[in-house]
Amino acid sequence: MVHSPELVDIGANLSHDSFRHDLEQVLERARTAGVAQMIVTGASETESLAAHDIAATHPGVLFSTAGVHPHLAREWTGTTRGVLSELAQSPVVVAVGEAGLDFNRDFSPRAAQERVFEEQLELAADLAMPVFMHERDAHERFVAILSGYRARLGGAVIHCFTGNAQELDRYLEMDLHVGITGWICDERRGTHLRELVSRIPQERLMLETDSPYLLPRDLQPRPKSRRNEPMYLAHILKVIAACRGADPEELAVATTRNARAFFGLEAR
Numbered sequence: 001m002v003h004s005p006e007l008v009d010i011g012a013n014l015s016h017d018s019f020r021h022d023l024e025q026v027l028e029r030a031r032t033a034g035v036a037q038m039i040v041t042g043a044s045e046t047e048s049l050a051a052h053d054i055a056a057t058h059p060g061v062l063f064s065t066a067g068v069h070p071h072l073a074r075e076w077t078g079t080t081r082g083v084l085s086e087l088a089q090s091p092v093v094v095a096v097g098e099a100g101l102d103f104n105r106d107f108s109p110r111a112a113q114e115r116v117f118e119e120q121l122e123l124a125a126d127l128a129m130p131v132f133m134h135e136r137d138a139h140e141r142f143v144a145i146l147s148g149y150r151a152r153l154g155g156a157v158i159h160c161f162t163g164n165a166q167e168l169d170r171y172l173e174m175d176l177h178v179g180i181t182g183w184i185c186d187e188r189r190g191t192h193l194r195e196l197v198s199r200i201p202q203e204r205l206m207l208e209t210d211s212p213y214l215l216p217r218d219l220q221p222r223p224k225s226r227r228n229e230p231m232y233l234a235h236i237l238k239v240i241a242a243c244r245g246a247d248p249e250e251l252a253v254a255t256t257r258n259a260r261a262f263f264g265l266e267a268r
Contacts, residue, residue: 005252006036007237008259009230010179011098011132011159011208014040014062015050018212018227027058030230034252037265038062038230041098041132041210043069045080048087055092063265065132067097073108073116081119088127094263096124097132098159101145104137113138114145121149130155130262133176139167143174150174155262160210161193168196172204177262179208182216182228182236184243194243202254206262207240209233 009030019026030038040055042048042065051064066087068076087093099120101113108116124131131153135142150156157177161168171178178200184193197205215228216235237255241248260266 004034005249006256007034007207007233007252008256008265009035009038009209009211009233010157010206010259010263011041011181012038012211012230013043013213014038014054014211014230015047016212023054026229026231027061030233031061033231033234035230035233036061036256037259039094039132039259039263040064042066042087043098044072044075045077045083048084052087052090052093056090059092063092063094063263065095065097066093067095067099067120067132068116069098070100070102070113070117070134071105071107073112075108076112076116076119081123084120084123085127088123088129094265095130095132095155095157096120096127098134099124099131100134101138101142102134102136103141110141114141117142117145118149121146121153125149125152128154130157133158134160136162139163139170143170146174157206157262159208160214162190164192165196165199168199172200177204177206177258179206180236180240181208181210182214182232185216185218185236185239186214187217197240198244202246202251203258205240205251205255206259207233207236207255209236 040051042051048066055062055064159179183190211228241251
């Protein structure tokens with residue numbers, strides 16, 4: 001039997017309430033679809049703890065990040081950094097984040113977002129850990145802040161990239177990895193990514209679903225549920241490979257190698 005290459009989903013919000021009742025089935029469907037490992041995103045102090053606990057019960061398959069999403073920057077307290085730092089000592093925690101700026105929704109004041117982003121960049125530098133980052137409609141400020149820390153950071157990935165060519169080029173100049181989601185499958189707002197994705201060097205590209213969000217809109221037949229799942233990473237891979245004119249299996253091998261090296265999964 002010929003086995004398809006394994007995939008790694010670098011961003012799945014598996015602590016989301018929508019997965020509470022059927023997580024084991026979700027993981028089994030992912031495994032059947034070739035998704036061998038998933039990184040559970042930490043988006044707040046509480047969610048980072050939950051992500052860790054979920055990952056710890058599935059060793060070797062699930063890992064997690066520890067951080068505070070810009071939407072929730074207002075919840076950062078005097079003890080948050082200590083909580084994240086302690087979480088980061090766990091072998092299942094592989095990155096600091098989801099950290100960054102989101103000026104599209106402004107769910108937290110921009111000043112708070114910027115301060116909390118800096119706190120997490122400082123933490124990642126101090127811990128010598130990769131940083132998992134979010135940016136939307138905040139490119140200039142994001143770059144200005146990140147530039148002050150980049151030399152002290154190791155791996156840094158801009159997750160769920162949805163920006164324009166100039167923004168992508170700037171991120172590549174900063175030696176960032178780039179995570180691509182099912183946004184590229186959205187005919188309403190993701191078509192520009194179909195051209196841009198070829199600009200990403202193969203060794204910097206990683207794949208993610210951002211489950212339960214961003215269900216690929218071009219799935220056929222269309223699922224009854226709007227919930228995204230890691231099993232759909234195989235579909236995202238095929239779309240990206242087609243856009244790049246690449247062999248899907250070769251791209252799977254490359255992106256999995258990238259993810260495992262970036263997050264240090266082989267050593268855990």
